Amino acid sequence: MTLAPESNPKIQDTPPFRIPLSEADRAFLAGLGATLRRYAPHETIMRQGDDEGRAFIIHSGWSCVHTDLPDGERQIIDFPFSGDIIGLRAYQSPSYISLTSITKLIVFEVPAKALTAxxxxxxxxxxxxxxxxxxQRAILVEHLTNVGRRRGAARAAHLLLEIGTRLGGDGQRLASHYECPLTQYDLADALGMTAIHINRILKDLRELDLLSFRHRTVDFINLPATKKFAGFNPSYLLLERI
Amino acid sequence: MTLAPESNPKIQDTPPFRIPLSEADRAFLAGLGATLRRYAPHETIMRQGDDEGRAFIIHSGWSCVHTDLPDGERQIIDFPFSGDIIGLRAYQSPSYISLTSITKLIVFEVPAKALTAxxxxxxxxxxxxxxxxxxQRAILVEHLTNVGRRRGAARAAHLLLEIGTRLGGDGQRLASHYECPLTQYDLADALGMTAIHINRILKDLRELDLLSFRHRTVDFINLPATKKFAGFNPSYLLLERI
DNA sequence: CGTTCCCTTGAGATCCGTCAATATTAGTGG
DNA sequence: CCACTAATATTGACGGATCTCAAGGGAACG
Known part of the structure; x- marks a missing residue:
């Protein structure tokens, strides 16, 4: 069910839900008027405050959902991955979040009305x-817990563990290594810190032999120790079972 | 539509949604097996990690939704009010949050299966x-933004402004004064800080002539200045319009 | 009317932010 | 493939925000 666009250049035209859909549902969704859109890196796809009638389903690529503050700062709410839905709502309303691409991004754009339908x-x-x-709510709750109640190093480790797990797809298998295009600024905005401090934290994590994040690559040097250090329990990432 | 239990001792037996429901919906919900339950202050109604088949709709009273950390700390996710739903899920699954009463609390308990039905x-x-x-997602996003990107004083002011607005009911009218049974420990757990520091922040807010929170009472001394100070924009609290 | 929370304050330590400067990497165009 | 440029990463010094430990004081409740 999970798409692997890299190995299959012909993009599948149904949303990459991780939860099984019946063929009828699938056909109905396909008929909803979902449009496949591609964005370059660092494009604004949806902006906070705009009256928004669209929802998006991530097909592939990295992006971030964030809020924008008056002083130009932002808080990253989540890095959504394949199958995640952004802007799910019953009716058209002003958006309280922004969606920005980080890498090249492919999404399904669906009219909010179509979702209701x-x-x-x-x-x-x-x-x-x-x-x-x-x-998605469970993930958001965990992010709030992370920012509110863990100190910098554990907070950063927790986020990198979560991302690694989510990249593992349905199996939620956490690899000891993954490619990660996020900058230290992205991490800082997600973790409620400054990029300078994130830099020092990443250095600490390396020197603690827990994990290394350099050159767009996350390496878990000691995965069990890192999980313990971060208080990471992936149960919140498990899908609900039918 | 909003209930006023204080002025009407006979408790209405349909959920206090703020969004209009048809009579048919109402009747159906009533037939779902929703049970009205009362809890004393400081009771655990739902505990993180338990396999949970119930959802709750707040009728009246104060409570908090929170996560529990291994070291005994907790992060309060939200203080839900009348009409808010806790544990909305499609299927039975382990709960990733706890629900604890703060004052006497009255809730509708609904089997998760009934919600699906x-x-x-x-x-x-x-x-x-x-x-x-x-x-509720918009509120949670704002809490993450608050904890991640505002400093202590603005963070505390923002939460108290939000609560005041939510207490205003459908009209979302923010009164200059409200009763608030939260302790400084509750505020600390919601804001990702220690109670000791919250105490100092509340003192600062009083000395800045912005607001006063003493003896279970919040008084906004200078509401416009406080809104500006906290960067408070209540648009995220507005209901979606049909 | 006493006991238990809850609030308040101080001192010192730690975490994290700000300002500043430089090094390194990634991306671009020739 | 190289040179150039912008973005990103790194480090130091310093200051402010927040936490920890400690000790009382006050309010609520039975």
Whole structure:
């Protein structure tokens, strides 16, 4: 079910939900008017405050959902991955978040009205949306816990563990190594710190032989120790079971 | 639509949604097996990690949704109010949050299965749930922004402004004064700080003539200045319009 | 009317932010 | 492939914000 666009240049035209959909749901979604869109790195796809009638489903690539503050700062809420839905809402309303691409990004753009229609057409699909929303909420809750209650080093380690796990796909297998295009500025905005301090924290984590994040690559040097250090328990990432 | 339990001792037996429901939806919900439950202050209603098949809709009273950390600390995610739904999920699954009463609390307890059934029975209700979930998500996003990107004093002021606004009900009218049973420990756990520091921050806010929080009472001394100081923009609290 | 929370304050340590400067890397165009 | 440029990463010094430890004081509640 998970797409592997890199190995398959012909892009599949149904959303990459990680939760099984019936063929009927699939066909209905395809008929909703979902548009496949490609964005270059560092493009603004949706801006906080705009009256927004679209929702997005990530197909592939890295991006961030964030809020913008008056002083020009931002808080990154999440780095959504394949199958995640952004802007799920019942009705058109002003967006309270922005969506910005980090790498080249491919998304399905769906009119919000179409989502409402989909929910009304297919109870099965409504359940799927509820389920996806519940998982995204669990992730958001964990981010708040991370920023509010862990100190810098554990906070950074926790985020990198989470991303590694989410990249593992359905199996949620956490690899000891992954490519990560985030900058230290991105990490800082996600973790509620400054990039300068993130830099020092990453240095500490290397010197503690826990993990290394350099040259766009995360290497877990000692995975069990890192999990313990960060208080990482991946249960919140598990999908709801049917 | 908003209930006023204090002025009406006979408790209404339908959930206090702030979004209009059709009579049919209402009747269906009533038939779902929703149970009205009362809790004393400081009771644990739902505990993180437990396999949970219930959802709750707040009727009246104060409570907090929080995560629990291994070291005994907690991060408060939200103080839900009348009409807010806790544990909305498509299927039974382990809970990633705890729910604890702060004052005497009255809630509707609904089996998760019943929620799924409700969504499948009534597209209208599915839309309502989506809408409630979207608002709660907006609040959670604002909490993450608050903890991640505002300094202590502004962070505390922002939370107290949000609570005041949410207490205003549908009109979202922010009164210059409200009763607030939260302790400084509660505030600290919600804001990602220590109670000792919250104490100093509240002192600062008083001395800045912005607001006073003493003896379970919040007084906004200079509301416009406080809003500006906290960067408070209540648009995220507005309900989605149909 | 006493006991238990809860609030308040001080001193010192630690974490983190700010300012500043430089090094390194990635991206671009020739 | 190289040279150039912009973005990103790194480090130091210093100051402010927040935490920890410690000790009382006050309010709420039975």
């Amino acid at each position: 989909a929910v009304e057409h297919s109870p099965r699909l409504a359940g799927t949306f509820l389920s996806v929303a519940a998982r | 409700a969504v499948e029975h009534s597209p209208r209700l599915a839309g309502t749930f989506l809408s409630v979930a979207a608002r």
